[in-house]
Amino acid sequence: MIDYNSFYIISSVLWVLSIVFLLLSMKNKEKFLKVGLLLNGVAILVITYFIVYLWQKLDRPPMRTLGETRLWYALFLPTIGLVFYLRWKYVWILFYTIGMAFLFLTLNFLNPDMYSQTLMPALQSPWFVPHVVVYLFSYAALGVSCIVAIKELVRPSKNGLQLADNLVYIGVSFLTLGLLFGALWAKEAWGHYWTWDPKETWAFLTWTGYILYIHYRFYHPREDKRAMYLLASAFIVLLICWFGVNYLPTAQNSVHTYTNP
C-alpha cells in the first residue's frame, strides 16, 4: 500500500506553517522570513522524497496519470518560487507558488489516482522521463509567469516585466526542449516525428502563444499592459493542452490522453 495521505498531510502542514510565518514576516521582517523559507524548503524535500518513494514502489516513473503530473507540478512550482524569490526578493511569488502547490496536492487528495504499476510499452523509453520532466518544469515556470502577468495588470511594479520575461524565457526554452524531445521520441516509437496528434497540436499552439509574447515584447517594449494580457491568455492555451485536450472533439484520436487505470 502506498501511504499517500501521510505525505500529503506532512507537506501540507509544512506549507501552511510556511505561509503563516511568511505572513508574520510582513510585519516583523527578517526574523520569521527565514523560518518560512526553511519550512517551504523542507516541504519541497518531503515531496521530492515522496516522488522517489512512489517511483520505487511503482517500479516505473510516476508520470503516467494526470494526478502524477500534478505531483511534479507541486514539486516544481515552489522550487521555482524559491529560486525566483532569492533572485528577485518578491515575497508574493512565494505565497502564490506555495498556494498553488497546496491546491494541487489537495486536488490529488480529494480525487486520488489508482496507483497502478503497469506501464504500456510505448512509454518504456529513455525519452519518457526527460520529455515529461522538462514539460512540467516549463509549465511551472509559465504558470508563475501567468500570475506575474495578472499581478502586473492589477498592480504594476518596477521589475515586474523583467520578472515575467525571465520566467517566459526559461519556460519557453524548456517548452521547446519538451516539444523536440517528444518529436525525437515519437520517431523511435511510432515511426514519425509529427503526426498532428491533438496533444501535439495543442503543444505547438502553446509554444506559438509564448513565441508571440516574446516577439511582442521585443517590438513593443513599452506596451506593458497588452503584453501582460497576451501572457495571461497564453497560459489558457497551455491549460487546454495539459487538461483540456481530453474534452475536445479531437481527443478520441489522441495517443496522449492520460490513462485512467
Place this chain on the structure above:
Amino acid sequence: MPKQRREKANMENKTIKEGLWGYKESIFVGISLLLIGLALQVLIGKDVNIELHWPFNFIVFSIHIILCVFSFVFFKGTTIIRWITRVPASMVSIVMVLFLTMLIGTIPQTLENKSAIVVLLGLNKITQTWYFLLILFFFSTCLLMVSLKRISLGFLSNLGFLVNHLGLYIALNAGVFGSGDLIRYTMELKENKIAWVANDANNKAVVMPIAIVLEDFVMDEFAPKLAIINHKGDLLTKKGKNLFLVKKGLKVELENNYSVEVVDYIPEAVKFDNSYRSVNQEGATPAVYVKVTNSKTGFKGAGWLASGTFLYDQQHLGLEKHQFLVLTRPEPKKFSSKIKVFTVDKDEYSTTLEVNKPFEVMGWKLYQLSYDERFGKYSTTSTIEFVKDPWLPVVYLGVFMMIAGAIYLFFIGNIKSKNND
C-alpha cells in the same frame, strides 16, 4: 532601459513617418492569402493534390531559398522586403499559423467527417489544403527573410537568433516538403513463414526489397490485478486505492472491507477439476488461490481466480450482495518480434524488433507495430512497419539547431534580466 525605450519609440515614429508597411498591411496580406487559399481549395482543392515528390519538392524548396536570397540581396531597400523582415509581418504570420493550428486542434482531422461545408473547405484535412500551404509559405518566408537580415547584420553576433529561426525554417520545410517522400508500409508476419509483400496506406500490395522471417513473437505481461465487480460487470475499485499486481503472499484491503490474501499465484495454469495446476501450454491462464475475509460482515471465503485467455474461461469468486472477486486480464509489458532479415543484396541479419527499438536496413526503418490482440501473448502473428523518410537528416539538422537555440534562450533570459537591473 529608458534609453532603449526611447530609441525604440523613435524607431516607431520613424516607421510612421516614412510610410513603412506595418500591422495593417501585414494583416491585409495575411487575410488575402487565406482567402486566395480558400478560393483555390473550393475551386480545385478536390482535384489537385498539393503534395510534392522528389525531385519536385527539392526544386520548389530550393527555389524558395534562392528567391529569398536573391530578393534580399538585390531589393533590400524596397518597401516589401523591409516589411517582411520586420516584426509586424512575423507576428501576423505567427497569428495566422496559430489560427489554423487551432482549427486543426479542434476539428477532428479524419476523413470520416462528411459535413458538406467541412469537406468543401477541407477542414477535416487542413494540413493538405491550399490556404494552409499559403499561410505556411508566408510564415516560412518571414523566417528566412529575418534570418537573412540578421546574417547581413553579423553572423556571429546573431548566432542565437539564427539557430532558432533558421532551425525552425529548416525543420518545418524539410518536414513539409519531405512528407511527399515519406513512405510507410505495414507487413504482417506469421511465425516461421517468409514475407516480402507489404501493404501501403490504401491496402495495396507492394513488393519489398527485403524479406522477413518471424522466428518468434514474444510478449511479457504484467501480473494480473485483483478487483471487485458487481453483477453488471462494473469495476467497484474506487479511486485512491492501489491496484497492485498479484504475487504470492500479497495481502490487500479492497472495497467494502474485504481483505484478500494471495496464497498461491501461477502465471500459466490450466484448470483440472476444481483446482489449477501449472502447465506450460498454449492458452494457459494466470491463476491465483485467494483467501477472503470481511472484517465487518464476518464473510469468509477461499477459492481460485483465473484471468482467462482465448482458450480458457475467467474464474471468479462470489462475495456477498451479488459482487464478485476477479482477476483482471494481464496488460502487455513488452512485446517483440525475433526476426531474420534478408535483403536483395544477399545480406542477412538477425534482430529483435521491439516498441521504441526499431531496426534500420537499406534505408528502411523497421518498427514493431502490433500483434493479434485476440490471442495476447499467444499471438503467432506480428505486424511490423517499414518507414522510409529520406528527409529526416535535414529535419534533424533543424531540430538540433532549435535545441541549441532553446539552450541559448535559457541563458539569454537570465543575462537579459541581470543586465536590466
